[in-house]
Amino acid sequence: MSNDFTAIPIVDIEGLRSGDAAARRRVAAELGHAARNVGFIYVVGHGVSGALFDGLLGAAKTFFAQPLEEKMKVYIGNSTNHRGYVPEGEEVFYGGTKDRKEAYDSSIDLPADDPDYVAGNPLIGPNQWPDLPGFKNAVKSYYTAAFEVGRTLLRGFALAMGEEEGLFEDRLTKPPSQLRLIHYPFNADAKDAMGIGAHTDYEMFTLLHATSTGLEVMNGAGVWIDAPPVPGAYVVNIGDMLELITNGAFIATSHRVRKVSEERYSFPLFFNLDYYAKVEPLPRFVTPENPARPGLYAGEHLFAQTAQIFTYMKARVAAGQVSLPKDHLGLSSFGQEARSRAPAE
Secondary structure (H helix, E strand, O other): OOOOOOOEEEEEEEHOOOHHHHHHHHHHHHHHHHHHHOOEEEEOOOOOHHHHHHHHHHHHHHHOOOOOHHHHEEEEOOOOOEEEEEOOEEEOOOOOOEEEEEEEEEEOOOOOOOHHHHHHOOOOOOOOOOOOOOOOHHHHHHHHHHHHHHHHHHHHHHHOOOOOOOOOHHHOOOOOOOOEEEEEEOOOOOOOOEEEEEEEEOOOEEEEEOOOOOOEEEOOOOEEEEEOOOOEEEEEEEEHHHHOOOOOOOOOOOOOEEEOOOEEEEEEEOOOOOOOOOOOHHEEEEHOOOOOOOEEHHHEEEEHHOOOOOOHHHHHOOOOOOOOOOOOOOOOOHHHHHHHHHHHH
16 A cells, blocks of 8 residues: 555454454554555454444434424533534534534533533533433443444554553543534435535544445545445544654545435544643654654644534634634644645645
8 A cells, every 4th residue: 555545455453352462463563554554444353243333323313313403402502512413514624615414422421520521621521412212322332332442443553653552541531532423314416526524533543334435535646535334344544643643654634525315324433532631743753854743632632623613613712702722723734635735835
């Protein structure tokens, strides 16, 4: 593979759960190769049962089938920690593209007396749960299983960097790792055009399950490559924080969703470190020719990017109700898209 790739590699990560250190290193080497040259990976051997995904899909279908007024009872703008229903048009990505989709956003479900939530943290705290039988259990059960896959992958990526497997364990106490339930409605008149605008993901990496085609990724030549679902596999893509930790060695590949006529459901888990985890290039990736990029705090970067995309958050910023972190980055500051813009800036 090279950065003008035309296909996405498949990696079996079952060996990462092995007691055999050599087996874990072999899988880590495959992950590292894909992270350096592609930024997207099909992951199999993850151990998550199909029944958990089916339960999540059923819960999503029930929720999104409700009338708009019912879904708006848990509108994300009613939340102070970015949880709940996202109506169509709420998000506007880099370039001014409004999404043709609706979503439900959740994360680790902390109690209302969590000290960070009480102190006003914008991404930590309780979820807004709709009053639907079985919904909460289906979402939480899937979240728990997918998060454990993410923890396993993170250990593999640490090995791939040449570090100890447990490098990040102390920064996974209550991370704002968001699970999104996304619904793209059926549209018989859909043309071959943009659905979700091109972007990178703001966290360490993303674990995605989707029900149909539409996802595309940008290679190093600026060409969009299809990333259709593979049965039984997660689509895993490198996020901004892994690109930063490796000082650009791992690529946060820009991706987008094309408009398709069929109804589509998508379930990304955005795996992140703790809100206050400092993220900066590891020394082994810093050279005189490739100086260290400025460090960021994982949660602050996520919040800053989110606040520049969501309509309700932009209104809060404009009203002075919340403030963007000092020295925050603009949208699309990582990945192939950012690199392709660099000479003109």
